[in-house]
Amino acid sequence: MxxxxxxxxxxxxxxxxxxxxxxxxxxxxxxxxxxxxxxxxxxxxxxxxxxxxxxxxxxxxxxxxxxxxxxxxxxxxxxxxxxxxxxxxxxxxxxxxxxxxxxxxxxxxxxxxxxxxxRILGITGESEFRGKGVSYCATCDADFYEELDVVVVGSGNTAVEESVFLTKFVNKVTMIVLHDQGILDADRTAQEQAFANDKIEFVWNSVVEEICGDELVTGVKLKHLKTGEISELSTDGVFMFVGxxxxxxxxxxxxxxxxxxxxxxxxxxxxxxxxxxxxxxxxxxxxxxxxxxxxxxxxxxxxxxxxxxxxxxxRKSVSEFGGTAMVAFWNPLSKESLAVINQLEQDCKDKPDQRVVTIDTYKSQNIANRFSVSEVPVVIRFDAGQEAKRVDVKDIAELDTLY
Missing domain, CATH: 3.50.50.60 (FAD/NAD(P)-binding domain)
Incomplete structure (x- = not known):
């Protein structure tokens, strides 16, 4: 260990x-x-x-x-x-x-x-050209393709939104979509933005079969899902947005x-x-x-x-303390809380085996949640670290029931 x-x-x-x-x-x-x-x-x-x-x-x-x-x-x-x-x-x-x-x-x-x-699709060339024309982040890499042509793979919200973003930099975006013409997985607003953007073109019913290039990406091979036909498309980059x-x-x-x-x-x-x-x-x-x-x-x-x-x-003040700890849950905006704390301190004065511990429920939310304290003031008495008595204080006289 x-x-x-x-x-x-x-x-x-x-x-x-x-x-x-x-x-x-x-x-x-x-x-x-x-x-x-x-x-x-x-x-x-x-x-x-x-x-x-x-x-x-x-x-x-x-x-x-x-x-x-x-x-x-x-x-x-x-x-x-x-x-x-x-x-x-x-x-x-x-x-x-x-x-x-x-x-x-x-x-x-x-x-x-x-x-x-x-998400990696495992397309031939995808791994080989990662960082050399294959990208997964338009925000990171869009400006490297200024005035160039790029392909976007995907049709969900991310793919559509990132395609629109890319049009601020590139010459043309071609989205490769596996659905029938006019069908995208993005929400209606995103779709309307994409269809209205004259820099975005679509290739429907298709998937990327291979990413091609030498040292950098130069194109993709596309497969039409209904005919099985393979075609080639020249491109300077491929953005993958499939999750x-x-x-x-x-x-x-x-x-x-x-x-x-x-x-x-x-x-x-x-x-x-x-x-x-x-x-x-x-x-x-x-x-x-x-x-x-x-x-x-x-x-x-x-x-x-x-x-x-x-x-x-x-741990130091309550759970490992061998005596009696009066834990007062409070917040500074509660006048009742302050009165309760003052009374507890008076009650525990000159009693070495008793102490008052204050827990600000705003600053110590984990402790407050642990004991299901949602409203203040609340006082819980702990004897040798074990919860013994709880009072959700409505009247300060109720503190007498703790002893």
């Missing part, structure tokens, strides 16, 4: 390494576990990176090397492995990660940053996911499991970019730090 970490980040892409920088700089003992030989995630496979603020021009690998160097500066530890299982202690605080090779790591919090991979696949198999059934398998998080990047956070492309989000993943990482790291502080304070 390894030493205990404050946070373990699963995945060394932009989101994971951003979380690493913020966590380690905040003096958290931090480990990033990455299953690939090199860190960087999908960004490390992008040939050019021109839309990350402050970085006028760099390749994806260069930018990710800078992320890694930043992590190194603050002492982030790295380990290689594929996390296959997460178990949580009975008290919900200590988490144990197990890799596919049987290695185990213990931590107080987890940030899932495993990302999502573009992405999140890497969440190891947390299915444990953390709440969308039907598509993406992790559901709130504004603090918290999952439904206290102490487990998720960032970047693995989450259910609007825009999947390096800059948004980095922002997620910063939020999650700070939220994880606050979570640990909250939990450790609870």
């Amino acid at each position: 390894s030493e205990l970490y404050d946070v373990i980040i699963i995945g060394g892409g932009a989101g994971g390494m951003s979380a690493g920088v913020y966590a380690a700089r905040g003096k958290m003992k931090t480990l990033i576990i990455e299953d690939k030989r090199n860190t960087g995630g999908q960004a490390a496979t992008t040939s050019e990176m021109e839309n990350y603020p402050g970085i006028v021009e760099a390749t994806g690998p260069q930018l990710m090397d800078m992320f890694r160097e930043h992590c190194n500066k603050f002492g982030v530890e790295f380990a290689r492995g594929l996390v296959s299982d997460i178990t949580i202690a009975d008290d919900g605080f200590i988490k144990t990660l197990t890799t596919s090779k049987g290695e185990t790591y213990q931590t107080k919090s987890i940030i899932v940053a495993t990302g999502a991979t573009p 992405t696949v999140p890497k969440t198999d190891f947390i299915k059934g444990q953390v709440a996911l969308t039907p598509q398998g993406y992790v559901i998080t709130n504004e603090k990047q918290e999952t439904n499991v206290p102490g487990i956070f998720a960032v970047g492309d693995v989450t259910d989000k609007f825009l999947r970019q390096v800059v948004t993943a980095a922002g997620d990482g910063a939020v999650a790291a700070v939220a994880a730090d606050r979570y640990i502080e909250e939990e450790e304070n609870w």
Whole structure:
């Protein structure tokens, strides 16, 4: 069993390494576990990176090397492995990660940053020309095809919206659609935008059989699904928009996911499991970019730090305290709460085996949710760490029933 970490980040892409920088700089003992030989995630496979603020021009690998160097500066530890299982202690605080090779790591919090991979169709030439004319991100690569002709594979919302976006840069977009003429999988508004755009053309009832080229993409071979006829179409690039696949198999059934398998998080990047956070492309989000993943990482790291502080304070003040702890759930806007706290402090004065613990329900939502506190003031008496009596205070005189 390894030493205990404050946070373990699963995945060394932009989101994971951003979380690493913020966590380690905040003096958290931090480990990033990455299953690939090199860190960087999908960004490390992008040939050019021109839309990350402050970085006028760099390749994806260069930018990710800078992320890694930043992590190194603050002492982030790295380990290689594929996390296959997460178990949580009975008290919900200590988490144990197990890799596919049987290695185990213990931590107080987890940030899932495993990302999502573009769905690969396995077309001949798709892998060979990735980054050399085959792209999975119009926002990243559109300006490299200025005044050129490109092909888009797909007909859903993403494919249609990205095709419209591409027309701001390219000469022509040809969408390859497997459905009959006029049928797209996108919503009505997106379809209307595509059909009204004179830079977008459609090839119906067809699929891409092969992506052709030399050092770069020069064309595609198309197969008509009804006639079986093979035709060739010259193009300078192929954009694949047939979906992405999140890497969440190891947390299915444990953390709440969308039907598509993406992790559901709130504004603090918290999952439904206290102490487990998720960032970047693995989450259910609007825009999947390096800059948004980095922002997620910063939020999650700070939220994880606050979570640990909250939990450790609870353990020290309540669950590991051998005496009686009067836990008052309150918020600063409640005058009744303040009166209750004042009365408790008077009652416990000069009693070394009793203490008053205040829980601000806004700042400590995990603790409040754990005890189903939705309104304040509420006081719960704990004897030697065990809940003994609860009072939802309507009248301050009710506090007498706690003793």
